[in-house]
Amino acid sequence: MKPSLDSQSMEVTCPHCARKIKETLGRLKNSPHLTCPQCGKGFDVDATSLKKTLKEVEDRLAKFQRDIGKMFR
Numbered sequence: 088m089k090p091s092l093d094s095q096s097m098e099v100t101c102p103h104c105a106r107k108i109k110e111t112l113g114r115l116k117n118s119p120h121l122t123c124p125q126c127g128k129g130f131d132v133d134a135t136s137l138k139k140t141l142k143e144v145e146d147r148l149a150k151f152q153r154d155i156g157k158m159f160r
Contacts, residue, residue: 101121
């Protein structure tokens with residue numbers, strides 16, 4: 088089973104009012120546009136970088152899980 092970090096959350100800072108907004112990685116990966124609940128302005132999170140970084144972490148986690156599995160065979 089391929090690991091997923093989509094349910095993990097992170098804080099994103101609104102570039103307009105500096106409020107910290109907590110959002111899941113899966114939500115940001117699928118729809119990087121956020122509307123700040125404080126100031127009401129919208130902004131985009133850099134989804135390209137986020138997707139690339141998440142893919143790298145998920146691939147490394149999957150490899151780690153495979154390696155651990157091999158140790159207990």
